[in-house]
Amino acid sequence: MIEFTHRLRVLYGHTDQMGIVYYGRYYEFFEAGRNELLRNLDLPYYRMEEQGLFLPVVESHATYKGSFTYDDWITIKTMVKELPSVKIRIDYELTNDAGELMVTGHTVHAFVDKQTRRPKRVPDSLLSVFRPFFKD
Amino acid sequence: MIEFTHRLRVLYGHTDQMGIVYYGRYYEFFEAGRNELLRNLDLPYYRMEEQGLFLPVVESHATYKGSFTYDDWITIKTMVKELPSVKIRIDYELTNDAGELMVTGHTVHAFVDKQTRRPKRVPDSLLSVFRPFFKD
Amino acid sequence: MIEFTHRLRVLYGHTDQMGIVYYGRYYEFFEAGRNELLRNLDLPYYRMEEQGLFLPVVESHATYKGSFTYDDWITIKTMVKELPSVKIRIDYELTNDAGELMVTGHTVHAFVDKQTRRPKRVPDSLLSVFRPFFKD
Amino acid sequence: MIEFTHRLRVLYGHTDQMGIVYYGRYYEFFEAGRNELLRNLDLPYYRMEEQGLFLPVVESHATYKGSFTYDDWITIKTMVKELPSVKIRIDYELTNDAGELMVTGHTVHAFVDKQTRRPKRVPDSLLSVFRPFFKD
Numbered sequence: 406m407i408e409f410t411h412r413l414r415v416l417y418g419h420t421d422q423m424g425i426v427y428y429g430r431y432y433e434f435f436e437a438g439r440n441e442l443l444r445n446l447d448l449p450y451y452r453m454e455e456q457g458l459f460l461p462v463v464e465s466h467a468t469y470k471g472s473f474t475y476d477d478w479i480t481i482k483t484m485v486k487e488l489p490s491v492k493i494r495i496d497y498e499l500t501n502d503a504g505e506l507m508v509t510g511h512t513v514h515a516f517v518d519k520q521t522r523r524p525k526r527v528p529d530s531l532l533s534v535f536r537p538f539f540k541d
Numbered sequence: 542m543i544e545f546t547h548r549l550r551v552l553y554g555h556t557d558q559m560g561i562v563y564y565g566r567y568y569e570f571f572e573a574g575r576n577e578l579l580r581n582l583d584l585p586y587y588r589m590e591e592q593g594l595f596l597p598v599v600e601s602h603a604t605y606k607g608s609f610t611y612d613d614w615i616t617i618k619t620m621v622k623e624l625p626s627v628k629i630r631i632d633y634e635l636t637n638d639a640g641e642l643m644v645t646g647h648t649v650h651a652f653v654d655k656q657t658r659r660p661k662r663v664p665d666s667l668l669s670v671f672r673p674f675f676k677d
Numbered sequence: 678m679i680e681f682t683h684r685l686r687v688l689y690g691h692t693d694q695m696g697i698v699y700y701g702r703y704y705e706f707f708e709a710g711r712n713e714l715l716r717n718l719d720l721p722y723y724r725m726e727e728q729g730l731f732l733p734v735v736e737s738h739a740t741y742k743g744s745f746t747y748d749d750w751i752t753i754k755t756m757v758k759e760l761p762s763v764k765i766r767i768d769y770e771l772t773n774d775a776g777e778l779m780v781t782g783h784t785v786h787a788f789v790d791k792q793t794r795r796p797k798r799v800p801d802s803l804l805s806v807f808r809p810f811f812k813d
Numbered sequence: 814m815i816e817f818t819h820r821l822r823v824l825y826g827h828t829d830q831m832g833i834v835y836y837g838r839y840y841e842f843f844e845a846g847r848n849e850l851l852r853n854l855d856l857p858y859y860r861m862e863e864q865g866l867f868l869p870v871v872e873s874h875a876t877y878k879g880s881f882t883y884d885d886w887i888t889i890k891t892m893v894k895e896l897p898s899v900k901i902r903i904d905y906e907l908t909n910d911a912g913e914l915m916v917t918g919h920t921v922h923a924f925v926d927k928q929t930r931r932p933k934r935v936p937d938s939l940l941s942v943f944r945p946f947f948k949d
């Protein structure tokens with residue numbers, strides 16, 4: 406498994422009139438988490454695009470056990486639990502500063518050629534970085 | 542089953558540098574769909590809040606088979622397929638103007654007391670409107 | 678002067694915990710207004726991009742006299758008050774259903790070559806459509 | 814003058830299909846800047862709301878000299894240049910990592926009673942913190 410932890414603060418603009426973060430906004434926090442996980446592996450996403458690869462989201466999911474409010478710190482644990490093959494699945498766990506698990510979720514991404522927008526195999530450059538984490 | 546169809550146009554601000562709608566934005570379109578379904582049943586969501594009820598999202602999901610681009614019309618079919626009990630599940634199907642199904646998803650909402658933020662039973666006012674649609 | 682009126686409904690996701698539309702969201706409503714004004718002139722913005730032109734925003738401004746809340750209809754009056762030369766300025770007036778003026782603002786856009794990202798002259802195709810509105 | 818510097822990274826979801834940050838998104842970055850300035854003065858905004866005060870935005874403005882792209886760091890310098898009286902004006906300067914000034918702007922906020930939503934005087938608790946910075 407690969408995992409990385411990142412922290413973000415809730416803005417006023419993230420809340421809605423229920424006084425909690427709007428449910429769709431968590432997907433931006435998930436994005437921040439995976440950006441930092443990839444950067445930490447020295448595989449920043451912008452470099453994939455430079456090399457002709459897009460990773461569009463093909464599935465997204467979130468379960469809300471609790472809610473974050475304005476000015477809270479969100480601790481985002483981002484995990485890759487399986488070696489990617491045709492697609493890559495990324496899992497997220499968001500905890501508050503009391504250590505309570507508030508929101509979990511996952512995204513699934515395809516590998517797509519930037520020009521043709523057709524599916525591509527997982528690039529070897531990514532696999533060679535990921536493989537050591539999934540040794541038996 | 543209850544269903545309602547609503548249409549929205551994609552703004553430039555909904556797109557990202559991949560040239561397609563950002564994956565998290567679809568949850569706003571889902572919200573627009575359920576707003577209009579509830580309004581069409583003469584149960585607009587703001588009235589539920591006026592009556593002391595919140596319907597926070599406890600789960601959200603989307604599957605992206607294709608993508609919408611700037612200025613596209615999105616046809617949002619919103620469906621309630623089961624009579625709500627403790628929670629309500631709402632399904633969404635987003636098609637383009639060629640009739641192609643591009644994005645599907647669902648949300649699950651709890652019924653919560655606006656003051657105490659504790660779970661509530663589905664209000665009778667809602668059930669009495671919903672029940673006729675689920676007569677066998 | 679050129680003007681066009683468009684209407685949009687406030688989503689829950691547009692509000693913040695103050696119970697009103699978040700100040701930055703109005704710029705999306707301004708965008709919707711100018712999209713529809715341009716489309717109504719048979720000059721939809723996507724076609725400008727197809728013809729190699731970007732219209733990035735170089736200035737934006739809003740004055741908030743009142744606020745919109747969830748589920749309100751916003752009536753967006755979009756206006757071009759001067760024939761564009763190097764730049765184009767677009768003005769916005771947002772009124773509620775009681776006819777009260779709630780938010781005003783403007784944006785200024787440059788004309789930029791899509792490839793080189795360098796300034797371009799206003800295209801004749803646009804000027805020929807705009808000019809008849811500014812005959813004295 | 815009071816000033817504070819904060820840094821944020823651009824997410825993919827902040828960009829649009831022009832490949833740059835959407836113009837309306839900068840107002841969230843401005844918000845992050847003023848949150849951190851107020852927190853740094855030991856006057857976090859949530860505490861003002863706890864004390865019955867809202868600071869709604871009555872005016873917002875941005876000038877875009879350049880643009881930020883995905884994954885850029887934004888350095889946000891937030892400034893209060895005048896002692897607030899009936900309203901407070903906050904200025905923002907956003908620079909990239911090459912030190913180039915890309916976006917400037919300001920917001921003006923009213924002081925409003927949380928219950929009545931009517932104008933209030935600037936609270937003494939805020940003035941007593943701000944005043945020492947404006948001694949001539």
